[in-house]
Amino acid sequence: MEGWDKGTKSTVGEIPLLSTRAGPRDGEAWRQRLKEEYRALIAYTSVNKAKDNDWFRIAAANPEGTRWEGTCWYVHNLRRYEFPLQFDMPVAYPQVAPEIELPTLDGKTHKMYRGGKICLTVHFKPLWAKNCPRFGLAHALCLGLAPWLAAEVPILVDSGMVKHKDDEAAPAEASASAAPPS
Secondary structure, three states: OOOOOHHHHHHHHHOOOOOOOOOOOOOHHHHHHHHHHHHHHHHHHHHHHHOOOOOEEEEEOOOOOOEEEEEEEEEEOOEEEEEEEEEEOOOOOOOOOOOOEOHHHOOOOOOEEOOOEEOOOOOOHHHHHHOOOOOOHHHHHHHHHHHHHHHHHHHHHHOOOOOOHHHHHHHHHHHHHHOOOO
């Protein structure tokens, strides 16, 4: 994990490593892997809350744990920018990392694939491959999505590609109050 700052290394060190090498088609072994995934996600969320760095909510969208949905956010210039988050577990998981999607940002940055899938190929995927099967969803969020948000959201906001929800509501309110009474 060369190149990561001390805070990130410390946080990753507090996320439990997983041991079960199983994917969505592996029956009981997959259920065991899901238990490990939940333990790691709970630990990561607890670490974030203890450090006042809570930045996502996520849950399995189906009982099989093959589809996940939630919300992530990033604070820039003291304003919170929220984005829906989703991904499907690849059939080859854990050998293949999940492709994290932020659908509302689709087409707004070059560091994204069609459908709002964030680009993690250069920095994260080699790290994932090296640490398979010990890395899980919590690691993908910590070492994949979090740095991506930190790099991309400020650029998207400063370029005007992403607007704060209050700024989007303000023009509608202004035009409604400027309308003549009927």
